[in-house]
Amino acid sequence: MEYAVIAAVVAGAVQNLLESSDDDSSDDEDFIYCFGNRAGQNIIPRIENYVETTVFRMTDETFKSHFRMRRDTFEFLINLLGPDLQKQSAQYGRHPISVEKQLLLSIWTFATPDSYRSVCDRFDVGKATAWRTIWKVVKSIYNYLPVYIKWPTPEEARITSNYVYQRYGFPNVLGAVDGTHIKIAQPKEYHASYINRKGFHSIQTQLVCDHKLKFIHAYCGEAGSVHDARVFRLSHLQDYCTAEYFPDDTHLLGDKAYSIQPCIMVPYRNNGNMSRECIQYNMIHSSSRMMIERANGLLKGRFRSLLDKLPFKRTDLIPYYVITCCILHNICILRDDLIEIPILVNHEIPTFDVDVEVNNAIKVAGMNKREQIKFFINNL
Structure with missing residues (x-):
């Protein structure tokens, strides 16, 4: 229900944006100015019929x-998207381009750090057309x-719980949570407010994944200065912490940025005198997480556009772009469409131990549960 409401809101927001925009709109200009100033400013000649003459002739591996x-x-x-994209193109009626080209242009934008100018030249479209195309596809x-x-x-x-336990030895894991x-x-x-502790502007994204x-669960939109523990509460994930959503005494695994509670197991704090049992718990927790x-x-x-600086000044639109990439990520996983990438070293913003917005009784219950898991892990 929560996601259905959000989807309806974004559909209306993006539709209003598209309907109110024209070639001279300030929104277009902001987007084009910012997107046009991504890395790579060399003037590139437009590629005529790139989709028709190049993409459709690519080998599957090259594609x-x-x-x-x-x-x-x-x-x-x-x-999946064709009927809606065709409907939107007919509705706005500005020199519509094919559904295939709309989707290829948008996926290329998501998947590469190419400059906006480069994207426009590659797909032989104007700046405003490319801008509207991307947001129609996002919607x-x-x-x-x-x-x-x-x-x-x-x-x-x-299934996730059994997989994690059999592979790593940590019991009752429903998933893992982290912010980026x-x-x-x-x-x-x-x-x-968007300047994080490393000194650059960012938007927080909180992700929860399973063993696959x-x-x-995905949430995006809080300013970079907001702490992970507060993002957790604002994401309404705290409202999920019931037996209905965490059956069989399951829990998420989180790092030290999160407050311990029965639905989130975090590592023990290292004060320089951790016991052997706590060290063993932390090691298995880290491997599982x-x-x-x-x-x-x-x-x-x-x-890979998510590795670069996103080129939007409209902070109300950025979450929809990011979550759209998350949706595509899941579609690829569900279709066993995997890619080989190196394991990225985590260079995220350093986190600090916190005790934020968790009822003391809930915290104590979480600590007691962690003690039981520590005993279980050390007595296998």
């Missing part, structure tokens, strides 16, 4: 290397948020 997905996954997206994909990013069923939770910072251009308003590296690091690395390795 996947360029667009970060198999050709059959792309064809699946054409069938269309975002409508599928509740279909492709959803909380696991009890059976799915058991998405670099952005300096926003027009409240820009100081599929996202089961690595799946969220891998999922985040796979997301950014596939959609």
